Amino acid sequence: MNYCALASGSNGNCYYIANAENAILIDVGINAKHVELRMANLGIAPTTIKAIFITHEHTDHIRGLAVFCKRYQIPVYMTIGSYRGSRLQLPENLVHIIRRDEVIEVGSLTICGVPKYHDAQEPCSFLVSDGETNIGVLTDIGRVCDNVKHVIQQADILLWEANYDEELLDTGSYPFFLKNRIRNGWGHLSNHTALETVLKYRTCRLRHLILGHLSGQNNSVELVRQTFAPHFRKIKLSIATRYQETELFDSRALLPPLATKIIIQQVSYQATFVFPES
Template sequence: MKYCAIASGSNGNCYYIAKGEDAILIDVGINTKHVELRMANLGIDPSRIKAIFITHEHSDHIRGLSVFCKRYQIPVYWTAGTSHGSRLHLPSHLVHIIPANGRTKIGEIYVLGIPKFHDAKEPCSFVVTDGSTNVSIMTDLGRACNNVKHVIQHSDVLLLESNYDEDLLEGGRYSYYLKNRIRNGWGHISNKTSLELFLQHRSSRLKHLILGHLSEQNNTVELVEQTFLPHCESIKFSIATRYQETDMFDVDDILQLQKKGA
């Protein structure tokens, strides 16, 4: 399986996962021009995308959806709550309503919905699997619920939210209302909480940890590296940012490198 983050952060999210000819996107939260440019950098043909799955209706997850799905006539899969909350009027033939805990087959892969706590209408995260490898995209988590813990335990590749540093958030310029919205159990998880989740629930099958959805105002790449890197000696470690796409990763390549280093 191949995968990458096209964008990850509080101002836009978009993730690519593929198995052979079967490729999907999770969220299209940056404008279509930038999606296309970043895809070109990675050698991705947008017309080969077979489906788009949307986690929830916040703008940083759907900003580019309407234009992108219409331009390339790509089916969109989302919950009824997300569809209603988005206020987007997409062509009916492209819209597929799924349950938050649904299981959708796209060619050789299955996309599993993972219900979560977040301040949206009917949000879910997604695990993409070919039956042997699980690629999990876990952002906008709100809190460490049992669903999230279970996914981490069974992930081969985990893109995990590490949204904010607690001290930066507390001392920052955000209003009390916004600070509380972020940390009240329905918003995002901190670097500290993310690390605790990772350390307590990772398993020996985890090959690659990617930290994502970093806050522009309340976090830094350096802080995330300092927090996680000492605990990732045996696995591949990456950080996805808002500024550019990650490399295109291949699970088989990572396995080969780890075997050589063993």
């Protein structure tokens, strides 16, 4: 599978995942022009995108959605809460309302919704699989619930939120209400919570960890690298930023997993995932 972050940060998020036959985007949180430019840098044609999956309605996840999906007539999958909260008026033929724990097939890709804690109306993250390699995209995580733990345990490739450094947030210029919103269990994960969580729940199958959704004021690439790098010397470690796209990664170039793969179809995700209370 090929995958990359076209943008990742508190000002915009967009993630690309594809196999030989099918390609999807998770979120379109930068404007359509920049999506196209960053795709062009990687040799990706927008016309190859078969579906867009939206995690929630915050602007940094939907900013370019309306223009991009209309321009290329791409179906959009999102929960009813996210669609209502977005206040977007998308063509009816392009909108597909899903449950937060729904499993959708786009060709040979399987996309599993992952209910989570975040201060949005009906948010979910996604786990994408081709039946052999599992890619988890987990950002905007207010707190670590059983659903999130489960995805970490299943992931060969994990795009994981490291949003803020606690000291920078505490001493920064954000007003108290905003600081509290970020760390009250419905906002985002700090670097250290993100690190402790992955160290506790990762399995031998994790081969690539990508840190993303960094805060522009309360974090830095260097802080994230210093926090994570000493603990992940034996797997590939990358940091996605707001400034440019990552390289286009190929799962075939990664070291083979140390444990036998668990095929995603053997797991009943709808039976496993539970709904965090609102």
